[in-house]
Amino acid sequence: MRQLTTWARSTGHPGYSETLPRxxxxxxxxxxxxxxxxxxxxxxxxxxxxxxxxxxxxANAVQHARRESIRITIERPGAALVRIGVVDFSRVRPKRRMPGPGDVNGRGLALVDELAQDWGTELLPWGKRVWAELHGKDEG
Structure with a gap:
């Protein structure tokens, strides 16, 4: 079921995606x-x-999606900007929760929020993409 895809972006940097089992x-x-x-x-x-x-x-897609596969995307829309995404077949948007001190689950999106410069959800006709952006060192 795994399929790796590469494509060219307008920035000249390739993007990568792979379909994986859920x-x-x-x-x-x-x-x-x-x-x-x-x-x-x-x-x-x-x-x-x-x-x-x-x-x-x-982990969120594995827990909440509906079909047997998910898709990972990695793009470089700018010289020092990386955007990763996980695509699944559920249209339910993830919700950031505030877990209690003893909770083992529910910390994932809080970590994403802390580590990424930006993140969000894009609804697709058949599912959604949850994405996060990170900025590297500026060139020059």
Whole structure:
């Protein structure tokens, strides 16, 4: 079921996407794809935060989506801007919760909010994309 896609962006930087099974183990594959993309773009300083973010977004999709697959997207819309996304077949928008001190679950979007410069949800005709943006060091 895995399919890796590469496309050219107007910035001249490729984008990457991969369809993965909707299972917890896909977070590890998503982290590898993110780290490889950032390495190619020489934005390694974003690797740790981006890996945490993609893990949390995959975990949400695994828990709440409806079909057997999810899609990971990694784009570089600007020289120092990276946008990651997780696409699934549910149109229900994620909600950031404030977990209590003993809660094990519910911290994912709080982490995304803390680590990303911006994040949100795009509704699609058949589902949604939850995305996050991170900024690397400015060139020049």
């Amino acid at each position: 299972e917890p183990e896909s977070a590890a594959t998503a982290r590898r794809l993110v780290r490889a993309s950032l390495s190619v773009w020489e934005l390694d300083e974003l690797a740790d935060d981006t890996a945490v973010i993609v893990s949390e977004l995959v």
